[in-house]
Amino acid sequence: QVQLVESGGGSVQAGGSLRLSCSASGLKYNTYCMGWFRQVAGKEREGVAFLYTGGGNSTYYGDSVKDRFEISQDNAKNTVLLKMNSLKPEDTAAYYCAAHSFDCVIGGRAALREGDFSYWGQGTQVTVSS
Numbered sequence: 001q002v003q004l005v006e007s008g009g010g011s012v013q014a015g016g017s018l019r020l021s022c023s024a025s026g027l028k029y030n031t032y033c034m035g036w037f038r039q040v041a042g043k044e045r046e047g048v049a050f051l052y053t054g055g056g057n058s059t060y061y062g063d064s065v066k067d068r069f070e071i072s073q074d075n076a077k078n079t080v081l082l083k084m085n086s087l088k089p090e091d092t093a094a095y096y097c098a099a100h101s102f103d104c105v106i107g108g109r110a111a112l113r114e115g116d117f118s119y120w121g122q123g124t125q126v127t128v129s130s
Helices: none
Strands: 003-007 010-013 018-025 031-039 046-052 059-061 069-076 079-084 094-099 126-128
Touching: 003 069, 003 094, 018 046, 018 126, 031 059, 031 069, 031 079, 046 079, 069 094
Parallel strands: 010 126
Antiparallel strands: 003 018, 018 079, 031 046, 031 094, 046 059, 069 079, 094 126
């Protein structure tokens, strides 16, 4: 059974930084597209950042977080990290780790929509105050 467990959320002032961690267990395959969505109550889930654990150094970011957030992986710990810098109040949301067992780009199409992902964590809250 696949489990994704997030940690590292919390409260921070605008301009500050936080690092989220997603630890994966029970994965059947060696490579996955893994990353982060976020959601504000009453709004749709938004893709934040993704990478393919099979290598190639390809990462994908939502427009609102480009140049501020950085996603990376720790293969030894089966963990994906999200370093969030220059945080803004509009980054306040519940952040969810997600994974699916394919590449992040399939047949030329980015497989980064909410419906593409099979596995989800419980979420961790990030609150940025002004």
